[in-house]
Amino acid sequence: MVLPLLWALAEKTDKQTKFVRVFSVLHVLGGVIEIGNKMLVVKFGGxxxxxxxxxxxAAKMVAKKLKEGVRLVVVVSAMGKTTDKLLETVDSALGSKAKPADVDDILSMGExxxxxxxxxxxxxLGFKARYIDxxxxxxxxxxxxxxxxxxxxxxxxxxSIRRNLLPLLENGVTPVVxxxxxxxxxxxxTTLGRGGSDTTAFLIAHALSADEIILATDVDGIMTADPKLVKDVRKIGELKVEELIGLTNSGKKFIHRKALRYKPEGIDVKIVNSARGDLDVDGTIIKGSFPRDLSASIHESPVVAVTMVGKELSKASKVMLDLFSKLEEKGIDLLGMSIDHDSLIMYxxxxxxxxxxxxxHEVVLKSDxxxxLAVSPKLALIRVRGAYLSETPGVLNTxxxxxYSQGLNIYGVFTITSSIxxxxxxxxRVEALKTLEETIxxxxxxEEALRKDNKPLT
Structure with a gap:
């Protein structure tokens, strides 16, 4: 009874749009009725x-899942270093004379x-597929x-994704985007900049409520350290997006920060090595999401800064160990810490x-x-967050x-994992938060003005 009723409610729309609306409602209803099998969005890197x-x-990896009844959308990058070569060719032939719109048209040919x-x-391999141009x-x-x-x-x-890709999937056609x-x-x-193919995959998964996003790369997953720098590294089984952004801030681009802005909250991303020849192989699972735009929030309770001064504290590893031991004994969370040559602050x-x-104080008396030490008055911790923070110039100064313009003193500041x-x-605190929200x-x-002038932010 549910399906005919929903179809009738959408009667005034064209057939394709009607299908999308009915499918979307059924997806929201969840337990009432179920259409289709598991859905994956699989992106193959260059x-x-x-x-x-x-x-x-790669095609055989997809074919294996299709045989299992899984519905897939495939997203592809350009082959190998094609994009870089196209850029080099354009630059060599035209230099600064090339118009960005023309360059994008050229670069698109790789994908x-x-x-x-x-x-x-x-x-x-015997499957229905359609490339989307x-x-x-x-x-x-x-x-x-x-x-x-x-x-x-x-x-x-x-x-547009729902309107154009859902009917193909329902008819057993695998879209290749x-x-x-x-x-x-x-x-x-247009082109989406670095990490653009991941962005494409994330948007499609979001629109179709996919069960999982698989990024097929040339590595087994995200490792505990760079194998070029450290021996005996291990694959990390699972990471939160916020943790991953901390690693990308170090310069290692597992997934570009711009793409992470579009990762859907409830859909996991699995990074696998395509050389294994199987999409079911273990990899690293990325969970959660991160604010797409800059946002500001206040820590729920007051904070104090405990400041210690001395001589060459940055070399006093035993002092650090003793302080951390005291915190662990009392079960107290350290909200933040900063240190220079002769002083340290614990929040x-x-x-x-x-x-x-x-x-x-016992640590102070024991150490030469x-x-x-001194304790500050009650402070408020305000966190400015955003996946794009480290690529937006001058934010801390702004x-x-x-x-400062509102007469608000800053008693401490530190930056980490795309947060200030x-x-x-x-x-x-309320006045400070309002000021920051207006600034953001x-x-x-x-940022929007820069985009209209076609000036890349990276």
Whole structure:
């Protein structure tokens, strides 16, 4: 009874749009009725498609899942280093004379060629497949006109993905989508910048409520350290997005920060090595999400800063160990810490600091390096977060100036994993938060202006 009723409610729409609406409602209803089998979005990176042999192996990996009844959307990067070579060729031939819109049209040919070859490979294995070209009406990713670093228009892209890809999947056709590419509302080809193919995969998974996103690469997953620097590294089984961003801030681009802005909250990402020849192989699972835009929030309770001064404290490893031991004994969370040559500051919950002060003072008396400690008044911890933070120039300076202009003193600051942590007077926390929110809004407007001028942010 449910399906005919929903179909009737959508009667005034065209057949394709009607299907999308009915499917979406059924997905929301969940337990009422279930359509289709498990759905995956699989992205193959350039190293996994570098030659014909690798493309054939990748197609067989997809074919194996299709035989199991899994529905897939395949996203492909350009083969090997094609994009870099195209860029070098354009630069060599035209230099600065090339218009960004023309460059994007040229660069798109790498992914578009990969999609054609991959869909043909799937057909040769006996499966129905269709490559989706940005010149077709079925194109799913809609962006602004910031050529060479375009930003997806989220609502338009999600709607276009559902409208164009769901009917193909329902008819047993596997869509093969070129990653990295977008198209403006008026039909001009754009590119999404570094990490663009991952962004494509994340958007498609979001729109289709996929069960999982698989990124097929040339590594077994994310390791405990860089194997070029450290011996005996191990694969990490699971990571949160926030932890991953901390690693990308070190310069290692497992998944580009821009792409992580679009990772859906409830859909896991698995990084696997395509050389293994099986999408079911173990890899690293990425969970959770991170704020797409900059945001500011206040820690729920007051904080104090315990400052210790002395001589060459940065060399006093025994002092550090003793202080951490005192915190562990009392079960107190360390909210943050900063250190220079002759001093260190520990930021602790205000309601717990008395429990540990005597222990800290014992460390001071025992050490010939520490002279004294002091405790600040009640402070508020305000955290400014965003996956794009480290790639937005001047944010720390802008935030500091905004607070200064309102007569708000900053009692401490440190940055980590795409976050800026600021400490201000507890009694003025609401005023400080409002100031930061207004500043963030202004930064967003400036970012949009830069995009309209086609100036990449990276």
């Amino acid at each position: 190293s996994s498609l570098a030659n014909g042999e690798k493309i054939a192996k 578009r060629t990969s999609a054609r070859i991959f869909s043909t490979a799937l057909k040769s 940005p010149q077709s009406e079925e194109w799913p990713i809609i962006t602004d006109d910031s050529f060479m670093n375009a930003e997806p228009i989220l609502d338009k892209s999600l709607d 070129p990653g990295f590419i977008g198209k403006t509302v008026d039909g001009r080809i 602790l919950p205000e309601n717990a600091v008395r429990d540990v002060l005597e222990g800290f 390096r520490v002279l004294a 935030v500091s100036e905004a607070l 942590c600021l400490f201000v007077e507890w009694g003025r 809004k202004q930064l967003r407007l400036e």
